[in-house]
Amino acid sequence: MTRGAGDLMDYRVTIGLETHVQLKTQTKIWCGCRNRFGQPPNTDVCPVCLGYPGTLPVLNRESVRLTVMAGLMLGCRINERSTFDRKSYFYPDMPKNYQISQYDEPLCLGGRLEIEVNGRKKSIGITRIHLEEDVGKSIHYEQSSGVDFNRAGTPLMEIVSEPEIESADEAFAYLTALKQVLLYGGISDCNLEEGNIRSDINCSVRPVEREELGTKIEIKNMNTFRGVHRSLVYEISRQINVLNDGGSISQETRRWNDETGVTEAMRTKEYAHDYRYFPEPDLMPVVLTREQIEGWRATIPELPGDRRARFVREYGLSEYDAGVLSADRNVADYYEEAARASGHFKAVSNWIMTDMLHAMSEGAIPIQEVKITPGALAGLIDLVDRQVINRPSAKRVFTILFEKGGNPADIVEQEGLSQVRDTESLETYIDEAITAHPQSVSDYRSGKKAALKFLVGQVMRLSKGKADPQMALEMLRERLDTG
Numbered sequence: 182m183t184r185g186a187g188d189l190m191d192y193r194v195t196i197g198l199e200t201h202v203q204l205k206t207q208t209k210i211w212c213g214c215r216n217r218f219g220q221p222p223n224t225d226v227c228p229v230c231l232g233y234p235g236t237l238p239v240l241n242r243e244s245v246r247l248t249v250m251a252g253l254m255l256g257c258r259i260n261e262r263s264t265f266d267r268k269s270y271f272y273p274d275m276p277k278n279y280q281i282s283q284y285d286e287p288l289c290l291g292g293r294l295e296i297e298v299n300g301r302k303k304s305i306g307i308t309r310i311h312l313e314e315d316v317g318k319s320i321h322y323e324q325s326s327g328v329d330f331n332r333a334g335t336p337l338m339e340i341v342s343e344p345e346i347e348s349a350d351e352a353f354a355y356l357t358a359l360k361q362v363l364l365y366g367g368i369s370d371c372n373l374e375e376g377n378i379r380s381d382i383n384c385s386v387r388p389v390e391r392e393e394l395g396t397k398i399e400i401k402n403m404n405t406f407r408g409v410h411r412s413l414v415y416e417i418s419r420q421i422n423v424l425n426d427g428g429s430i431s432q433e434t435r436r437w438n439d440e441t442g443v444t445e446a447m448r449t450k451e452y453a454h455d456y457r458y459f460p461e462p463d464l465m466p467v468v469l470t471r472e473q474i475e476g477w478r479a480t481i482p483e484l485p486g487d488r489r490a491r492f493v494r495e496y497g498l499s500e501y502d503a504g505v506l507s508a509d510r511n512v513a514d515y516y517e518e519a520a521r522a523s524g525h526f527k528a529v530s531n532w533i534m535t536d537m538l539h540a541m542s543e544g545a546i547p548i549q550e551v552k553i554t555p556g557a558l559a560g561l562i563d564l565v566d567r568q569v570i571n572r573p574s575a576k577r578v579f580t581i582l583f584e585k586g587g588n589p590a591d592i593v594e595q596e597g598l599s600q601v602r603d604t605e606s607l608e609t610y611i612d613e614a615i616t617a618h619p620q621s622v623s624d625y626r627s628g629k630k631a632a633l634k635f636l637v638g639q640v641m642r643l644s645k646g647k648a649d650p651q652m653a654l655e656m657l658r659e660r661l662d663t664g
């Protein structure tokens with residue numbers, strides 16, 4: 182429930198999302214061209230994906246498997262028979278003037294996705310998932326435009342949600358949860374910068390006491406989750422303001438302007454498309470056997486939500502820590518490997534949650550590429566546990582391991598970081614510190630306990646950070662209390 186700007190009445194918000202996800206296949210959906218990003222324009226193309234007359238599509242088997250896997254992970258029913266249809270419209274980046282999609286017999290129907298907003302769990306219905314082809318990309322220059330067809334024919338899955346999302350926060354949570362599931366299943370790289378996930382938003386508001394839904398506004402082609410959130414915050418308050426002022430919402434498509442932070446009218450209902458769907462004559466229906474579907478079902482990995490619960494149960498982590506560590510499957514795998522090697526579950530979690538994720542985000546390095554292995558992290562934690570090195574030294578060893586890899590014990594040796602724990606050396610540092618700071622000694626003896634901390638700091642400095650701070654503290658206290 183959202184309170185209107187003028188506070189005249191309360192409104193209910195209804196949001197549905199249509200999310201397009203590029204599938205992680207080796208080749209395109211109808212031809213053998215490579216499915217990859219970032220190549221020079223029009224280099225991954227052939228007569229099929231360029232839409233030449235007379236060419237015939239051949240369905241990529243893996244694109245069907247990935248779509249069905251997504252459906253299974255989201256609890257959908259899988260249609261044993263599904264068909265392709267032509268969706269006719271003209272667009273410069275679609276040379277056939279129709280897109281091959283699925284209309285009334287999609288691969289997956291009905292499903293659910295669990296989301297959590299401010300600690301409250303909710304399940305959003307999935308209406309359907311169908312498979313289609315992506316189109317090319319128009320590039321506009323100052324005086325002219327060009328079309329890059331490398332993207333044309335990329336397998337694209339459209340996931341349609343039920344209109345059960347009720348706020349910008351829920352929409353954001355839905356997309357985040359969806360991305361986690363797709364990453365876990367290896368279905369898509371989900372790289373937003375490369376346009377792997379794009380959403381169309383349907384949004385309407387209505388006074389709480391009214392049953393009938395308000396007029397639907399569509400916001401097209403959102404390619405960031407943050408953009409979805411911001412555009413909804415704007416659009417919901419815009420619609421409420423119009424209604425509060427006694428106006429009415431007309432059905433239209435709007436575009437989000439990320440720079441100005443507003444949605445702008447794009448086209449009204451009069452220009453709504455008639456896509457003239459009809460069965461694609463060049464493709465046979467897709468017929469899946471029960472064995473095939475069950476075989477794929479058996480390969481579903483543990484889902485992010487289940488893994489989070491297990492991390493709490495098995496490793497005694499907090500809900501929050503388990504949520505962070507399980508969000509990315511690769512991070513979760515890394516954690517489990519290091520936790521099992523180390524046995525110090527909480528310490529491993531702390532190192533990953535702070536130093537590791539921080540260093541990864543600074544260098545924009547995915548965990549698969551970090552140089553410190555799970556075994557090395559476990560080794561480092563063991564050195565701290567056995568008091569071979571103190572915490573500041575451990576951080577230095579971590580930085581070196583993160584950048585160069587290697588064995589933590591070797592690095593401690595090379596860098597001379599072993600903690601000074603022999604009493605003789607510590608006594609020498611303590612003597613020096615006491616001689617150099619008589620004022621602190623008398624301060625401590627006259628009751629200023631903070632002076633002790635200062636003297637420990639001096640011992641650490643004299644030892645170049647290698648003294649065991651706890652031992653130094655105890656020895657200093659003993660000396661000052663008795664001496």
Ligand SMILES: [Zn+2]
Binds near residue numbers: 225229
């Ligand atoms: Zn091709």
